[in-house]
Amino acid sequence: MVVLSKIYTRTGDAGTTALGDGSRVPKTSARVNAYGTVDEANATIGMARLHATGDMDAQLAAIQNDMFDLGADLCRPDMAKDAEAEYPPLRMTAAQVDRLEGEIDAMNDALEPLRSFVLPGGSALSAHLHLCRTVTRRAERLAVELSATEGVNPAAVKYLNRLSDWFFVASRIANDDGRADVLWVPGANR
Numbered sequence: 001m002v003v004l005s006k007i008y009t010r011t012g013d014a015g016t017t018a019l020g021d022g023s024r025v026p027k028t029s030a031r032v033n034a035y036g037t038v039d040e041a042n043a044t045i046g047m048a049r050l051h052a053t054g055d056m057d058a059q060l061a062a063i064q065n066d067m068f069d070l071g072a073d074l075c076r077p078d079m080a081k082d083a084e085a086e087y088p089p090l091r092m093t094a095a096q097v098d099r100l101e102g103e104i105d106a107m108n109d110a111l112e113p114l115r116s117f118v119l120p121g122g123s124a125l126s127a128h129l130h131l132c133r134t135v136t137r138r139a140e141r142l143a144v145e146l147s148a149t150e151g152v153n154p155a156a157v158k159y160l161n162r163l164s165d166w167f168f169v170a171s172r173i174a175n176d177d178g179r180a181d182v183l184w185v186p187g188a189n190r
Helices: 030-049 054-074 079-084 094-108 124-147 154-174
Strands: 016-018 024-026
Touching (some): 030 124, 094 154, 124 154
16 A cells, blocks of 8 residues: 655655656656656546546546556566566556457447547547547557667557547547537538
8 A cells, every 4th residue: 555644755856756666767768758648648537537427437437547557567667577576566457458448349339430530529528538538649659669668568558559549439428429529521621
């Protein structure tokens, strides 16, 4: 269990931060950028939840918890040393990705196929979910970029990829099951 009795530590005043294994890196490192953007995505989910109810809110709450798991995963480098850790490191799992896929499939069953691209907007919830989608896509790009030079749990990248799809489908559900989607009209303002 995490106990935070003091919020500021002054240990980051010189521009470094501690990773999950205790090592220190610059706050501008690729790893910090990746998990920092996951944290940003989680904040956008909190904003979306202001407009969500019922199953959608419950699913978003589960995703927010997953995002903390994901941040913990990304902040701990070198999966090869997981067995040596004082406690088992928290890593994303295939089951978390599978849950998202099941939810995407269930939501998608209620939707008519798209005949155009969707513009972000419609209901307040849909607009917020589109923001969640775009920030999650950025987190995914940063995690992929990190994986080119350092070890990253493949399930973490898969989770981010599925999550952005989840947000897209959920945004359509939030627009009266797609009936209130704002569709792109190519060349409409020429």
